[in-house]
Amino acid sequence: MEQYADTVWRLCLLHVKNRADAEDVFQTVFLKYTLSSVMFENEEHEKAWFIRVTTNACKDFLKSFFRSHTIPIDEIANLPANAMESYREVLDAVLSLPAKYRDAVYLHYYEGYTAPEIGRILKKKTNSVYTLLNRSKKLLAEKLGGDGYE
Template sequence: MKGEQDVNRVVEQYSDMIRRLCMIHLKNYADTEDIFQTVFLKYVLSSVSFENEEHEKAWFIRVTINACKDFLKSFFRSRVISLDDILDQPAEIREDHREVLEAVLSLPQKYRDVVYLHYYEGYTASEIGDILNKKVNTVYTLLTRSKQMLREKLEGDE
């Protein structure tokens, strides 16, 4: 683990370069900040010793690029629709997304949790059961009931 003085030095020295690399790859400020933190956390936790300043700089560049690539191909990234993408869609499609989101958010908490974990995060019923400390059959029941509640809410709006 690195000392505070060393961490402060590398943050001061490489922060602009890392942010620029992230923006080139991710084109998004929030994602850039996430990767920025990830890179410095990897540095703090690493036991790597550098031969010289150029070796250190090359390490930061490689770690940053790899973190950006990993983020871009992550499961989360492939399942998320950005707000900009929704806003670029025709008005009637934007309205459908908004209605579905409002319907999901109006569900009671126990239904909202399973819907979110299943449909937005891609977890299976058994994984949701482990996360929420519920039996798999309970998760299936909650999913079935939440689908019915959503169907009623969304059909009632039409």
């Protein structure tokens, strides 16, 4: 769990935002992992599995009847209380992106995946990923000032 917990948690927060719900999704992902019979070829494969299952679990959660009828859509992100103000600004900017952009931004800028790799993990076309990244770049530049986004 130690190895992928942070990746899963960050993806949960990118989508679910509410800590209690994010915890539910987090536990669901690891429960799926424990019960899964998938044979992983290597660590990369395993990590990609976690990313895909987490994004799907988040989407399922957001689609659920309970969620769509009880949670306000503009809920405040549950970011670490001790996050420095400058980082908080960046995270807020990422969280303000449309949902479909966030995974690509996180996977590209933080996890270091290329667009084709992100496409394979998220089951999207490479060109679509490039488009998502370009648009995200523009939006983030608008919010945070364009310095060093390339």
